[in-house]
Amino acid sequence: GESVGLHLPTLSVQEGDNSIINCAYSNSASDYFIWYKQESGKGPQFIIDIRSNMDKRQGQRVTVLLNKTVKHLSLQIAATQPGDSAVYFCAENSGGSNYKLTFGKGTLLTVNP
Amino acid sequence: GAVVSQHPSRVICKSGTSVKIECRSLDFQATTMFWYRQFPKQSLMLMATSNEGSKATYEQGVEKDKFLINHASLTLSTLTVTSAHPEDSSFYICSALDFWADSGGAETQYFGPGTRLLVL
Numbered sequence: 014g015e016s017v018g019l020h021l022p023t024l025s026v027q028e029g030d031n032s033i034i035n036c037a038y039s040n041s042a043s044d045y046f047i048w049y050k051q052e053s054g055k056g057p058q059f060i061i062d063i064r065s066n067m068d069k070r071q072g073q074r075v076t077v078l079l080n081k082t083v084k085h086l087s088l089q090i091a092a093t094q095p096g097d098s099a100v101y102f103c104a105e106n107s108g109g110s111n112y113k114l115t116f117g118k119g120t121l122l123t124v125n126p
Numbered sequence: 127g128a129v130v131s132q133h134p135s136r137v138i139c140k141s142g143t144s145v146k147i148e149c150r151s152l153d154f155q156a157t158t159m160f161w162y163r164q165f166p167k168q169s170l171m172l173m174a175t176s177n178e179g180s181k182a183t184y185e186q187g188v189e190k191d192k193f194l195i196n197h198a199s200l201t202l203s204t205l206t207v208t209s210a211h212p213e214d215s216s217f218y219i220c221s222a223l224d225f226w227a228d229s230g231g232a233e234t235q236y237f238g239p240g241t242r243l244l245v246l
Binding site: 045047049054055056057058059062102106111112113114115116117118119 | 128130132158160168169170172175183219221223233234235236237238239240242
């Protein structure tokens, strides 16, 4: 079936560098996307979201880019800090009224001091 | 706002016993909550959608008689793992929809901290 996947399972960066986490989705009907951060042993934490009528959205130190042509989503983290180390998941909502989300496999981000 | 809690955070039980996990929306009402399970180094897998005042909707392959869900109030959903076996050991996470959250859209799910279940 259709699913959300990730290009890179792990990403290691130096503190202060910018990080880019990628996600590929295959459900063309998806109209809402969310990035979550999950620290070890904890539940996912909302980071930022974007709707399909947008191609970019910025938050505090984070930017989400959406390319519907190639069904690609990315999360950019500026000036990455050790506290950013976690697993990052993208999730998509296919637009149904049940509000269900489909999660990607996740990318482990490690920030080296 | 949009805080979700779970209780207990960790539980150990013997094989064959039942375990109840609670999910609460602390500062908002949630007509819809979701239950997920997550194995180590894997993604979240949706088990069921919990609807206040009605029966839960289970995902394909999830046994509804084994994973009992009750959403009796607008702030509480419970998941009961009946006749637990070692293969049920996992991290169980709930989420809730907050239609009036300051961040995110109506489709944004806010997650609890998870419950780690170990069945011996």
